[in-house]
Amino acid sequence: MATIAIQRLEITELIEESPSLKPDLEEALQQAYLKAINLAVQETNSPKHIFPTECPYSLVDVLGDRFYPGEPNDLLDED
Numbered sequence: 001m002a003t004i005a006i007q008r009l010e011i012t013e014l015i016e017e018s019p020s021l022k023p024d025l026e027e028a029l030q031q032a033y034l035k036a037i038n039l040a041v042q043e044t045n046s047p048k049h050i051f052p053t054e055c056p057y058s059l060v061d062v063l064g065d066r067f068y069p070g071e072p073n074d075l076l077d078e079d
Contacts, residue, residue: 001068004068005065008063008065011063012063025059026059029055029059029062030054030055033054033055037051057069
């Protein structure tokens with residue numbers, strides 16, 4: 001959880017420092033999602049076809065500080 005939080009902060013800082021990156025974020029999210037599928041397939045021996053072909057989460061979702069797919073948000077209340 002800490003690694004995810006740090007990465008989100010770093011992404012936010014990068015966007016603030018280089019606002020010209022904003023138009024590329026949607027494409028970057030999709031590319032990262034496709035890489036994540038490949039990693040999940042390798043690590044879990046799951047068939048690739050069980051994963052959606054496009055990221056099911058919005059950019060706003062994944063950059064939100066309370067977003068963690070697969071876990072209830074109340075776990076994040078334990079600050």
